[in-house]
Amino acid sequence: MTASPPVLPPDDLASLRASIDNIDVALLHLLAERFKLTxxxxxxxxxxxxxxxxxxREQAQFERIRILATQAGLDPAWAQRFLDFIxxxxxxxxxxxxxxxxxxxxx
Amino acid sequence: MTASPPVLPPDDLASLRASIDNIDVALLHLLAERFKLTxxxxxxxxxxxxxxxxxxREQAQFERIRILATQAGLDPAWAQRFLDFIxxxxxxxxxxxxxxxxxxxxx
Numbered sequence: 001m002t003a004s005p006p007v008l009p010p011d012d013l014a015s016l017r018a019s020i021d022n023i024d025v026a027l028l029h030l031l032a033e034r035f036k037l038t039x040x041x042x043x044x045x046x047x048x049x050x051x052x053x054x055x056x057r058e059q060a061q062f063e064r065i066r067i068l069a070t071q072a073g074l075d076p077a078w079a080q081r082f083l084d085f086i087x088x089x090x091x092x093x094x095x096x097x098x099x100x101x102x103x104x105x106x107x
Numbered sequence: 108m109t110a111s112p113p114v115l116p117p118d119d120l121a122s123l124r125a126s127i128d129n130i131d132v133a134l135l136h137l138l139a140e141r142f143k144l145t146x147x148x149x150x151x152x153x154x155x156x157x158x159x160x161x162x163x164r165e166q167a168q169f170e171r172i173r174i175l176a177t178q179a180g181l182d183p184a185w186a187q188r189f190l191d192f193i194x195x196x197x198x199x200x201x202x203x204x205x206x207x208x209x210x211x212x213x214x
Contacts, residue, residue: 011150013151016144016148017164020141027137027138028176028181030130030134032181034131035180037126038127041127061131064131065135072136073139079138
């Protein structure tokens with residue numbers, strides 16, 4: 001009797017989707033914490049007269065994310081677009097801290 | 108002697124950025140696992156003759172992410188754009204599974 005390879009059950013669509021949904025909950029909560037941190041960065045920059053955009057910091061983040069993506073088996077170009085998608089929102093929020101919307105004249 | 112409120116150290120930009128970078132590592136590795144799962148979904152769909160896009164599933168995901176975002180203190184509209192950004196990549200990969208690029212004639 002020879003050892004046979006272990007038999008894995010076939011994928012089940014509902015089970016895969018449940019795992020994807022679990023990951024999305026984790027992603028969303030990490031993003032919520034990330035925006036709390038960048039909000040504090042925004043307040044720090046405002047209090048210290050620093051601009052919203054820090055090109056050198058962004059450049060370092062993009063270089064780092066490309067390396068990390070390769071290590072994690074992700075397309076580095078997609079990972080960079082992903083980070084850019086988040087950073088654009090962060091910069092918009094930092095700008096909004098500087099220029100809060102005018103109160104409406106009505107009411 | 109009355110109790111004074113605890114004194115918190117002021118934010119330090121380098122420390123905030125180090126925490127943001129740590130979160131980005133976690134986000135990236137969760138995304139890598141998510142793409143592994145969606146790759147298996149893509150293979151499942153291919154093997155079972157199912158289309159790449161499942162509008163009802165997407166609709167359910169968008170509704171769910173909006174609720175989760177609100178609970179986590181995130182803008183639900185942004186969270187939906189975030190999920191859409193990921194899903195568009197997943198659909199592109201599922202399509203690529205169906206139509207692998209033609210081998211080049213050269214060489």
